[in-house]
Amino acid sequence: xxxxxxxxxxxxxxxxxxxxxxxxVLRDQLGLVGTKFGCGMGQCGACTVHLNGxxxxxxxxxxxxxxxxxITTIEGLSREGQLHPLQQAWVELDVPQCGYCxxxxxxxxxxxxxxxPSPTDEDIDNAMVGNLCRCGTYKRIxxxxxxxxxxxSKEGQ
Amino acid sequence: MRKNPYWSDSIDRMQSAAIxxxxxxxxEFSEPRIYSRRTFMKLTGLAASGLVLxxxxxxxxxxxxxxxxxxxxxxxxxxxxxxxxxxxxxxxxGQGIKTALPMIIAEELDADxxxxxxxxxxxxxxxxxxxxxGGSRSVRRNWNELRHVGAxxxxxxxxxxxxxxxxxxxxxxxxxSVVTHSLSGRQFTYAELAEDAAKLSIPEKSSIxxxxxxxxxxxxxxxxxxxxxxxxxxxxxxxxxxxxxxMLYAVYExxxxxxxxxxxxxxEDIRTMPGVTDVIVMPGRDNPFxxxxxxxxxxxxxxxxxxxKRKLSVQWDETDAAKDSWSxxxxxxxxxxxxxxxxxxxxxxxxxxxxxxxxxVDAFYHYAFVAHAQMEPxxxxxxxxxxxxxxxxxxxxxQWGRETVAELLSxxxxxxxxxxxxxxxxxxxRLFNDYMLEAAAISKRIAAPVQLVWTREDSMNQDYCRLGxxxxxxxxxxxxxxxxxxxxHFITFTHDGKKPPRAGGLKENEFPHPMINNLKLTQTMxxxxxxxxxxxxxxxxxxxxxxxxxxxxxxxxxxxxHLDFLLELLGRPRWLEPGxxxxxxxxxxxxxxxxxxxxxxxxxxxxxxxxxxxxxHFSHAGHVAEVAHVSVTExxxxxxxxxxxVADVGPVINLSGAENQCEGxxxxxxxxxxxxxxxxxxxxxxxxxxxxYPILRLPHTPEIDVHFIxxxxxxSGLGEPALPPLAPAVGNAIFAATGERVRTLPxxxxxxxx
Ligand code: FES
Ligand code: FES
Numbered sequence: 001x002x003x004x005x006x007x008x009x010x011x012x013x014x015x016x017x018x019x020x021x022x023x024x025v026l027r028d029q030l031g032l033v034g035t036k037f038g039c040g041m042g043q044c045g046a047c048t049v050h051l052n053g054x055x056x057x058x059x060x061x062x063x064x065x066x067x068x069x070x071i072t073t074i075e076g077l078s079r080e081g082q083l084h085p086l087q088q089a090w091v092e093l094d095v096p097q098c099g100y101c102x103x104x105x106x107x108x109x110x111x112x113x114x115x116x117p118s119p120t121d122e123d124i125d126n127a128m129v130g131n132l133c134r135c136g137t138y139k140r141i142x143x144x145x146x147x148x149x150x151x152x153s154k155e156g157q
Numbered sequence: 158m159r160k161n162p163y164w165s166d167s168i169d170r171m172q173s174a175a176i177x178x179x180x181x182x183x184x185e186f187s188e189p190r191i192y193s194r195r196t197f198m199k200l201t202g203l204a205a206s207g208l209v210l211x212x213x214x215x216x217x218x219x220x221x222x223x224x225x226x227x228x229x230x231x232x233x234x235x236x237x238x239x240x241x242x243x244x245x246x247x248x249x250x251g252q253g254i255k256t257a258l259p260m261i262i263a264e265e266l267d268a269d270x271x272x273x274x275x276x277x278x279x280x281x282x283x284x285x286x287x288x289x290x291g292g293s294r295s296v297r298r299n300w301n302e303l304r305h306v307g308a309x310x311x312x313x314x315x316x317x318x319x320x321x322x323x324x325x326x327x328x329x330x331x332x333x334s335v336v337t338h339s340l341s342g343r344q345f346t347y348a349e350l351a352e353d354a355a356k357l358s359i360p361e362k363s364s365i366x367x368x369x370x371x372x373x374x375x376x377x378x379x380x381x382x383x384x385x386x387x388x389x390x391x392x393x394x395x396x397x398x399x400x401x402x403x404m405l406y407a408v409y410e411x412x413x414x415x416x417x418x419x420x421x422x423x424x425e426d427i428r429t430m431p432g433v434t435d436v437i438v439m440p441g442r443d444n445p446f447x448x449x450x451x452x453x454x455x456x457x458x459x460x461x462x463x464x465x466k467r468k469l470s471v472q473w474d475e476t477d478a479a480k481d482s483w484s485x486x487x488x489x490x491x492x493x494x495x496x497x498x499x500x501x502x503x504x505x506x507x508x509x510x511x512x513x514x515x516x517x518v519d520a521f522y523h524y525a526f527v528a529h530a531q532m533e534p535x536x537x538x539x540x541x542x543x544x545x546x547x548x549x550x551x552x553x554x555x556q557w558g559r560e561t562v563a564e565l566l567s568x569x570x571x572x573x574x575x576x577x578x579x580x581x582x583x584x585x586x587r588l589f590n591d592y593m594l595e596a597a598a599i600s601k602r603i604a605a606p607v608q609l610v611w612t613r614e615d616s617m618n619q620d621y622c623r624l625g626x627x628x629x630x631x632x633x634x635x636x637x638x639x640x641x642x643x644x645x646h647f648i649t650f651t652h653d654g655k656k657p658p659r660a661g662g663l664k665e666n667e668f669p670h671p672m673i674n675n676l677k678l679t680q681t682m683x684x685x686x687x688x689x690x691x692x693x694x695x696x697x698x699x700x701x702x703x704x705x706x707x708x709x710x711x712x713x714x715x716x717x718x719h720l721d722f723l724l725e726l727l728g729r730p731r732w733l734e735p736g737x738x739x740x741x742x743x744x745x746x747x748x749x750x751x752x753x754x755x756x757x758x759x760x761x762x763x764x765x766x767x768x769x770x771x772x773x774h775f776s777h778a779g780h781v782a783e784v785a786h787v788s789v790t791e792x793x794x795x796x797x798x799x800x801x802x803v804a805d806v807g808p809v810i811n812l813s814g815a816e817n818q819c820e821g822x823x824x825x826x827x828x829x830x831x832x833x834x835x836x837x838x839x840x841x842x843x844x845x846x847x848x849x850y851p852i853l854r855l856p857h858t859p860e861i862d863v864h865f866i867x868x869x870x871x872x873s874g875l876g877e878p879a880l881p882p883l884a885p886a887v888g889n890a891i892f893a894a895t896g897e898r899v900r901t902l903p904x905x906x907x908x909x910x911x
Binding site for chain 2: 016017020021024025027028029031032033034035036037038039040041043044046073074075077078083086087090091092093094095096097098099100101102103106124125126128129130131132133134135136137138139140141142
């Protein structure tokens, strides 16, 4: 029996192979399919989730390494029905094209804002360089991160 | 001798089936087919209460057993509770069509967009006609029909209100799902009217009034994609997200060189791996579309299937497999370049005299193969149920997929149910449904629902890449600085030894060919066995680079400003074939070129090492011009600062979506020209995953300005036409900045990097 804490909820389940990357356990076992498979080798960032608040590539993280840690996925980014300011900005600015990369983009961006509430363009470059968007929505991603940062700073006042 | 003769014809058939279709034979500006080949159908009292409007072909509507009756969805459902459901008929692949098409209906319907729910339509030719995503054609193909659907429903709802108030329908107006009697101010909501509207008979065509462009309130505005909320909260939207109770997971190993067959494999080792339920050797069939020969592993989870695949070791019989080599193709092409070319495509006047007497420029351009690399790998969920099958598949061609699955499993097409799901990118890859056939075959074989997922490595080595190609160009400019001759020996590829595949040809009517008095176009084909495919803006995505760069080379040789030279070439404003949206309109071209140079500050002084580059291309009915502002350092580090885009695609449907497509096309164009290539040796692609296929990342994204010309030509699509001008605009800008001409794609081959 394996115990994982995902989005502040405890999941108990059987897992034959604890080396299974967290990505597939989230998707197949727990039904949390928001986290995406893109490359399986840490290159694209589509599978980004937070482990204790920091972004990890779940395609390359053995599930055993996540036991006992707080995992957050895209499904847990909004709290109590309240969209994260990033999610709000993503919708307002119509960021997605196909949308497949966007869960990973949002998780990387959420970590950035949690550490750097008013990021510069350079901060955004550094935080987002690991997330591919084949559709090329980067311009809007940058803009949406700035917009969400503004929202957060206004809310904080 | 062809090693693999069966590839050829099937590839042609595939490509034609994917892109062509009955609709494209019809003139684009014809009357909507509603009142001719089809008839309106009202469906009431079936799935929903209220008004349900759709079309069906006459015969189908009359047949009790027709599919039309089993899918009473059609386009619009207005129910008593006020909910308005609009069905999006064509596949959503990231081009925004699931938002754009319902917006067209909603505009004419005067529906309150805030309360509209958009639902993906099932795959059903009877109800929806052609359903596909390809050739930037969805908006063009559906424009007339969907406007009429909306207007017709609006008219019927208004009529019910007018009847109720016993007033003339002309005294009634509609706005945000409400009918108002202007004189008395009385109002009914659509919800209140829907049921009675369903009882009306279909009004005469003459009583339906379409809005004029100036009356549009919704069209042309910025709307966020209808799926965005679900996307940003991680809801199951994509093919790979589908779950069916009892579903198993499959992976499929195929020979990395197309056409290879399974000789032997360590099947017994694999069978005993954790979770593995089936290991199947698929014989495949002699069809490049699949299923191909290979080994299928079915397991209880994706990971167990993937882990087993890693341990799988297959010996391939490559007797019939492709042996293609990119390096030897390059060597051959270089040798052939200065020969006259085996076939003549077009000849006008005489190129020899001006080429020998005037100022002459010779240039050898070449571009690599590229892969699609859409973010969501190929996948399909299939559930074979004995005498029928249901599939969930991200595809650009659901109807064609449906027919081929029916053929593969010897089922009646009516027994194949294809659910459209959002596709995580496509770019032409999903015109082909090989993975759909694979999943169908596996589900039938194991008699269980199954989800087939390809790895990124599968996606790369089983792609239908865009062809590479080579152009030996010669041109001249006379004493007045006018273009006096243009000669192009195009070295391309062939799968059948007879002709290049669909996107591998050179057209006589491609700009500027029709404008040139002394023109010679020839072609030589190299054999290529690995099946190729269609990649965003097929053929245009490479020809624009070659042609628009060479025009600039000639302008430079003539010591003329590129802008003037290009405008002179276009000549006076005219539609080269009036009424044919596939054909260039020089007036529209001139307008986008002038506007883009104005917006980008053409001719303004720039710091050393900076340059502006201009390019125009007409493709997929869109006229698009772009100016790139770049700077290049001594050691060839390229920065693209800004790209300005001006497009004329007729009235814009969703401004936000349209801008997004242009922005994405710029990024895609830049990404591809900078460093993307698919190279082949021994029939195998060398690039296996993103570490060898460096798609552009966020830090290197330029500023992108997008503008649209307000024109009243019928609207056309934007998934493709903004991509082709990017590479030549950047190439020309590099020349302006450095004096160095780039003639190879990707330009990393010439030492440039970001
Ligand atoms: S799937 Fe994990 S980084 Fe690409
Ligand atoms: S939106 Fe398609 S990959 Fe990013």
